[in-house]
Amino acid sequence: xxxxxxxxxxxxxxxxxxxxxxxxxxxxxxxxxxxxxxxxxxxxxxxxxxxxxxxxxxxxxxxxxxxxxxxxxxxxxxxxxxxxxxxxxxxxxxxxxxxxxxxxxxxxxxxxxxxxxxxxxxxxxxxxxxxxxxxxxxxxxxxxxxxxxxxxxxxxxxxxxxxxxxxxxxxxxxxxxxxxxxxxxxxxxxxxxxxxxxxxxxxxxxxxxxxxxxxxxxxxxxxxxxxxxxxxxxxxxxxxxxxxxxxxxxxxxxxxxxxxxxxxxxxxxxxxxxxxxxxxxxxxxxxxxxxxxxxxxxxxxxxxxxxxxxxxxxxxxxxxxxxxxxxxxxxxxxxxxxxxxxxxxxxxxxxxxxxxxxxxxxxxxxxxxxxxxxxxxxxxxxxxxxxxxxxxxxxxxxxxxxxxxxxxxxxxxxxxxxxxxxxxxxxxxxxxxxxxxxxx
Amino acid sequence: xxxxxxxxxxxxxxxxxxxxxxxxxxxxxxxxxxxxxxxxxxxxxxxxxxxxxxxxxxxxxxxxxxxxxxxxxxxxxxxxxxxxxxxxxxxxxxxxxxxxxxxxxxxxxxxxxxxxxxxxxxxxxxxxxxxxxxxxxxxxxxxxxxxxxxxxxxxxxxxxxxxxxxxxxxxxxxxxxxxxxxxxxxxxxxxxxxxxxxxxxxxxxxxxxxxxxxxxxxxxxxxxxxxxxxxxxxxxxxxxxxxxxxxxxxxxxxxxxxxx
Numbered sequence: 097x098x099x100x101x102x103x104x105x106x107x108x109x110x111x112x113x114x115x116x117x118x119x120x121x122x123x124x125x126x127x128x129x130x131x132x133x134x135x136x137x138x139x140x141x142x143x144x145x146x147x148x149x150x151x152x153x154x155x156x157x158x159x160x161x162x163x164x165x166x167x168x169x170x171x172x173x174x175x176x177x178x179x180x181x182x183x184x185x186x187x188x189x190x191x192x193x194x195x196x197x198x199x200x201x202x203x204x205x206x207x208x209x210x211x212x213x214x215x216x217x218x219x220x221x222x223x224x225x226x227x228x229x230x231x232x233x234x235x236x237x238x239x240x241x242x243x244x245x246x247x248x249x250x251x252x253x254x255x256x257x258x259x260x261x262x263x264x265x266x267x268x269x270x271x272x273x274x275x276x277x278x279x280x281x282x283x284x285x286x287x288x289x290x291x292x293x294x295x296x297x298x299x300x301x302x303x304x305x306x307x308x309x310x311x312x313x314x315x316x317x318x319x320x321x322x323x324x325x326x327x328x329x330x331x332x333x334x335x336x337x338x339x340x341x342x343x344x345x346x347x348x349x350x351x352x353x354x355x356x357x358x359x360x361x362x363x364x365x366x367x368x369x370x371x372x373x374x375x376x377x378x379x380x381x382x383x384x385x386x387x388x389x390x391x392x393x394x395x396x397x398x399x400x401x402x403x404x405x406x407x408x409x410x411x412x413x414x415x416x417x418x419x420x421x422x423x424x425x426x427x428x429x430x431x432x433x434x435x436x437x438x439x440x441x442x443x444x445x446x447x448x449x450x451x452x453x454x455x456x457x458x459x460x461x462x463x464x465x466x467x468x469x470x471x472x473x474x475x476x477x478x479x480x481x482x483x484x485x486x487x488x489x490x491x492x493x494x495x496x497x498x499x500x501x502x503x504x505x506x507x508x509x510x511x512x513x514x515x516x517x518x519x520x521x522x523x524x525x526x527x528x529x530x531x532x533x534x535x536x
Numbered sequence: 537x538x539x540x541x542x543x544x545x546x547x548x549x550x551x552x553x554x555x556x557x558x559x560x561x562x563x564x565x566x567x568x569x570x571x572x573x574x575x576x577x578x579x580x581x582x583x584x585x586x587x588x589x590x591x592x593x594x595x596x597x598x599x600x601x602x603x604x605x606x607x608x609x610x611x612x613x614x615x616x617x618x619x620x621x622x623x624x625x626x627x628x629x630x631x632x633x634x635x636x637x638x639x640x641x642x643x644x645x646x647x648x649x650x651x652x653x654x655x656x657x658x659x660x661x662x663x664x665x666x667x668x669x670x671x672x673x674x675x676x677x678x679x680x681x682x683x684x685x686x687x688x689x690x691x692x693x694x695x696x697x698x699x700x701x702x703x704x705x706x707x708x709x710x711x712x713x714x715x716x717x718x719x720x721x722x723x724x725x726x727x728x729x730x731x732x733x734x735x736x737x738x739x740x741x742x743x744x745x746x747x748x749x750x751x752x753x754x755x756x757x758x759x760x761x762x763x764x765x766x767x768x769x770x771x772x773x774x775x776x777x778x779x780x781x782x783x784x785x786x787x788x789x790x791x792x793x794x795x796x
Contacts, residue, residue: 126540346795460544460595461639464726466684467542479731480782495786495796514539 118337122474123329124467126511128270128418130380133387137277139374140390141210142397144193146426147173147184148205150241153250157184157203165192168215170238170371173206179254181231185238187373187393189213205426208395218369230295231255234362237371241429242358246336246345247499248531252352259349260299260339263290265311265356266326268333269417271380273389273432276309278357278376285363286311292362293354294320303356304338311356329473330419336505337475345500347534355430377401377427381418381436383411396427402436410439420507420520461486462513471509478509485522490530498526544639547685547726548598554679554686555605558720561672562609562665570608576617578604580624581645588633599638603628606646606721609669610760612653612660623653643771644728646721650764662758670713673720686724689733693740694719701748711751714759715766719743722767728774732785735777742777743770 149155156177161167167190172183184203190210198204219237223229234240235254245252252258265275279286290312294301297320303312304324315321324342326332335353345351354362357375365371373393379401380387386405398413414421414435415428421435422428445451462468464479472478476496484492485506503520510519563570581604585596607624615623627649632641653660680686698715701707707715723729723743730739746766754762789796 344789344793344795349795460597461636463542463544463547463639463685464687464731465542465547466688467540474733477732477782477785480778496782497789497796512540512542514541514543516539 118327118332118341118473118475121327121329122470123268123327123332124470124508124512125268125329126270126419126508128380129382130271131384131386133378133380133389137376137389137391140392140396140401141188142392142400143210144207144397144400145187145190145210145393145395146205146207146397147186147203147395148426148428149203150250150429154198154202155251156201157197158201159195159197159206161192161195161206163192163195166190166211166213166215167192167208168213168217169373170217170219171215172217172236172238173208174203176251176254177201179235181235181254182240182251183236183238184241185217185371187395189215216370219365219371221366221369224292224366227295230292233365237365239358239362239365239371242361243352243354244335244430244502245350245352246339246502247347247350248527249502252350256350258297258299258352259345260302260343260351261293261297262302262304262335262339262343262351262353263293263356263359264333264335264353265303265305266309266333267355267432268326268328268330269419269433270330271378271387271417271433271435272333273376273378274309275356275376276306276311277389279311279360282360282364283311285360285367286356288363288366289359289361290321290363292366293359297352300343302338302342304333304335306333327473329470331471331505331508332473334505336501337473340497340500340505341475344497347499351500355432357432375432377432377434379405379434379436381414381434383407383409383436383438392427394427394429398425398427398434401427401434406436407438412437412439419511420504459486459518462515467512468509471512472505482509482519485519485526488526488529490526490533493526494530498523498530502527545598548602548638550683550685551602551680551726552598554676554683555602555721557672557675557679558609558669558717559605561669565666565668573611574604574608576620577608577611577624580621581628584625584628584633588637594633594637597638600628602721603632603644603646603649606644607649609665610646610650610663610718610721610764612657612662615653615657615660619653619657623649623656626652639727641727642775643768644722644725647728647764647768647771651768654761654764662760664710664758665714665717665760667713670716673716677720677724680720680724685726686720687726687729687736687739689736690724690729690740690743691719693737694723694744695740697741697744698747701744706748707751710759711747711762714763715744715747718760718763718767722764723770725771728771730774730777730781732778732781735774735781738777738781739770739774742773743767746770 157174158177159174161173167186169189170185174184176182190208193209194207196204300322301320302322302324304326307325314323339351361372374391415424415431417433418435462482469478481496506519506523581600588594627645631645631648635641681688730736750762
């Protein structure tokens with residue numbers, strides 16, 4: 097534990113309450129076409145919704161409901177097979193329409209139909225002063241899937257103690273909704289949520305925010321909270337860079353991250369016993385007539401959300417930003433963005449001869465440019481890192497801090513180099529390999 | 537799908553655009569003779585790129601044009617077609633294509649070709665480039681640095697050290713002009729220069745230091761020859777500089793955080 101102690105001292109020493117991770121000008125803001133945003137925020141609850149596993153994760157679950165059962169808002173519909181405390185909950189009151197599991201009882205999706213009912217699951221909030229009680233509440237109320245751990249990503253283990261928790265009160269992804277708006281009027285809930293998070297860790301709680309939109313005043317005295325000022329350019333507003341710079345995740349030092357809005361939801365859960373389901377979501381993209389900002393729930397039906405505002409013609413709906421989104425039918429548990437893009441058709445594919453020259457050949461290497469350096473916020477040696485990724489050199493990647501990074505952190509480099517997801521896939525493959533290697 | 541534009545071929549195209557001011561001045565001053573040399577060099581390189589595309593499915597790159605330009609401009613004169621073709625082939629194949637093409641090479645193919653020609657045929661005279669071409673290297677470097685395809689730190693490091701040496705009277709005007717041209721054409725190549733930030737400063741400074749050393753201590757060498765030799769040694773040292781900088785960076789992180 098000597099390392100952890102040193103890190104704490106260094107953190108307190110270097111920073112003293114308020115800190116800036118990188119130069120404010122580093123990073124890139126790629127420009128994607130999108131229509132202007134219609135003013136106003138409306139609440140939308142879709143007619144159908146799904147409880148689905150986060151993209152790329154394979155979760156073995158036990159279903160707690162059968163098809164046709166009525167469910168209340170916030171009622172558990174499934175739990176993890178090997179950690180029955182961790183539940184997935186219904187975003188609204190309705191009826192279970194379809195349960196589809198993959199081979200090995202892995203969760204694919206549980207589709208729900210909304211019904212006119214105001215049944216709401218209320219949780220017992222006594223006993224949350226203890227670590228075990230708080231964990232139990234967070235796990236059973238469905239807040240656990242909103243947390244993410246590094247290294248390797250995915251849900252935190254049920255009894256894992258994080259070395260630090262990062263709260264993201266900024267988001268620099270293109271078209272991301274401003275967390276400041278999401279937190280308006282919920283300052284008390286946010287403060288209560290932060291206090292609860294601090295209870296879960298012995299390390300610091302880092303609150304990442306923009307310089308011009310602070311959500312937390314620099315703490316006085318010696319407490320666990322630290323303010324991190326992030327620059328306005330991507331990827332400074334992702335959790336990866338602050339973690340990589342200030343508190344690298346390690347195999348025995350997991351770092352969790354959670355969005356500020358979800359922290360406020362935790363605060364509300366602790367006060368009322370009911371987990372608020374709505375979240376601020378932005379809808380943008382080239383295939384739309386108008387962009388929107390609205391409040392909806394996780395697992396919302398993307399088709400219904402975009403039905404009235406999409407342009408005619410084939411289009412692709414993605415949960416997440418244009419940089420790191422995935423084509424999907426439902427809004428993913430942690431996503432706050434919906435992107436609608438025109439679907440690639442036969443006409444805009446390259447000429448077959450150009451394709452033969454460029455695609456059939458081996459992959460072309462990345463050339464070191466300023467754009468590539470900036471795509472990691474100039475925070476780590478980009479080229480050696482990409483070389484290690486493409487060569488499968490786990491050891492170098494580990495020493496350069498791959499354990500602090502996830503797919504979304506390299507998505508910008510992928511975009512800048514126009515690699516079409518290659519780098520993201522390489523990162524995931526390497527993380528999986530490291531995970532199996534160290535699990536053995 | 538949405539894509540950025542900084543893939544290998546765009547970077548090569550921007551590099552070509554950056555070299556255009558130099559190319560135009562050079563062609564204007566040297567005339568059709570230079571144009572013929574450029575065409576011949578490009579032809580030989582294109583043949584080798586074609587061979588590697590057909591036998592090893594290695595995508596040809598626009599960077600061949602930048603290599604052709606550097607070789608045509610800096611190669612010793614009066615070699616004859618056969619020896620020139622031999623030198624170009626050696627440089628392009630052994631310096632770039634056997635490593636997997638542009639982006640995977642360790643040394644600039646033009647540096648290898650020029651060194652091969654210079655040391656292999658020492659009687660051939662090195663070209664003397666006029667001052668306007670050296671001046672045209674300044675806009676070339678500015679375009680390259682502004683678009684980010686040339687490492688600005690390499691150029692800045694070299695300019696600082698060379699400026700100091702010139703002020704101390706160690707670097708004469710011919711060596712300074714040739715050094716500037718070679719800096720832009722060969723040393724500030726994004727692939728073969730150092731890739732870490734401090735490494736790039738040292739890389740540029742090392743080039744200028746070697747240039748000064750050769751200019752003061754290498755009697756009877758032509759300015760271009762001096763600069764090419766300095767460029768060759770610098771690009772061979774670049775991976776070592778990167779390795780040292782990365783080791784320091786990792787050690788610093790380990791000390792600060794207890795892990796990496």
